[in-house]
Amino acid sequence: MSARRWLVVSAGILANICMGAGYAFSVFKAGLIEALHCTPQQLMMAYSLSFAFLPVGMLVGGVLSRRFTPRVAVVVGGILFGLGVTTAGLVHSVYLLWLSYGAMVSVGNGIAYAVIIAVAVRWFPDKKGLASGMVVAALGVGTVVIAIVGQKLASELGAQGALRCLGAAFLVISLIASRFIQDPPKDYVPAGWTPPTAQDKAESGDVAWGRMLAMPVFWMLFLAYVCGATPGLMVIGEAKDVAVDVTKLGALMAASMVGMLGAANSAGRLVWGAISDRMGRLNVLCAIMLLNMTVLALMGHLTRSQPGLILSFVVVGLCFGGILGTFPSLCADRFGSRNMEVNYALLFVAFGSSGMLAKYSPQLKAAVGYDGGFLVCAGIAGLGLLLALGMRLARK
The missing domain is CATH 1.20.1250.20 (MFS general substrate transporter like domains)
Structure with missing residues (x-):
């Protein structure tokens, strides 16, 4: 069971590294302005919208996770995210970029982000800070990695060509990672850990x-x-x-x-x-x-x-x-x-x-x-x- 929880959190880290692409937007900025014939202010609206839609995606992720399973929620989030990045590489209008990169990518990111954090914490009740820190840090690592890879691809394929390639890769990786995202068994207790007392649970229970x-x-x-x-x-x-x-x-x-x-x-x-x-x-x-x-x-x-x-x-x-x-x-x-x-x-x-x-x-x-x-x-x-x-x- 100990190895299983590390497998689950590793899958969450892998998915979140992909999601870090949502914050590497500046790498594609110049190429998208040229391709879409828009102003920098119009383009950056897509990035601003991503902050607005992220909590929306997190709420949707919570509903999907409770109504179905965490795995289903991450699948939905991964599909939205991957298709959103791919679509951003196909559009010819900045307004459609707002819809794809601003809304689809952000909602997909939020769905997966909320569920992955919650599942990691449930698998690590003894190390909640470490678990949440690892999966959240993966977003930051992903931003750096995707910025480097995206810059290389953009120099060879153009900004939209890079987005199409990355979007397809994110879709596949997210779907693979989702196979391992699942909640622990009911009343799961890690070996060697003593759960909080009844009084502690009453103070900070569900x-x-x-x-x-x-x-x-x-x-x-x-x-x-x-x-x-x-x-x-x-x-x-x-x-x-x-x-x-x-x-x-x-x-x-x-x-x-x-x-x-x-x-x-x-x-x-x-x-x-x-x-x-x-x-x-x-x-x-x-x-x-x-x-x-x-x-x-x-x-x-x-x-x-x-x-x-x-x-x-x-x-x-x-x-x-x-x-x-x-x-x-x-x-x-x-x-x-x-x-x-x-x-x-x-x-x-x-x-x-x-x-x-x-x-x-x-x-x-x-x-x-x-x-x-x-x-x-x-x-x-x-x-x-x-x-x-x-x-x-x-x-x-």
Whole structure:
């Protein structure tokens, strides 16, 4: 049974590596603008729509998983995702790109993402943070891998030719991976693990989504998610400009700094998730918020030199990844794993809200400059720290 759960989570990792293509959109940007004869703003609407439709897909995944099986849900998600990427390589209108890459890809991604996280957590009740961290980190790894492969294919086949090839590959790989996605047997207990006591279960047992939305702790988690994710998204969105305008690096070196930030983001999902299994979820959340707030407050000074920029990007990336890596297990701890697909989909709306807030980073930069923007981000992280401390004290 121990080997079986590692097989299930490995299949989930493989599927999520494919799903990481949804965030490698910038690789195909120039080629798609030329092929579709559209403006950059029109093209990027497809990317913006993907953030809006991701929680929708997660909710659909929860319904499919409960009504049928997790395997069926991942099959549906994989088909939508693969066909969406393939269709993006066939369309001749930017509006159809919005439908394919903006809606189909994102809904398919959301369906598979929600189900894979929930199944992994149910197989690893003793290591929820590690399990959720591994499958969430796979998305980040997939973004890097697909960006490299996609760039190579696009240089030989054009952007749309690359999308057609990748879409077909994703469809096949997702369907193969789905064969191994299944829930553990009822009342499954890993060898050597002692389940929580009846009192612990009463405090954080399986909660249906309607009851969850009426609980104050859900909204505290929601706001903490927004405060944890928004600074990271803002820094990621402005990372290359910070490296060029503030640190005075060349374009190539600035791009490598952005890559380092992305690598730290992926690593943070796994590292913080695993640490949370030992230190406790809320303790780790407090540590992430405190570390993020401190470095963001100092970034105006740190980014004046390349070593300081590296330190800043690594810490912010690790903290941003930590938010994405620990919140699934936080959700499972507080509301149970039985209804996790739907419950986490609703909590994940906070991430979409962060994406909407992060869109205003150019306006923030124009109003207060980079240094002022860093301080605003530090303040947001500080609010997240207060929320995390409040939840930690409330549990005592």
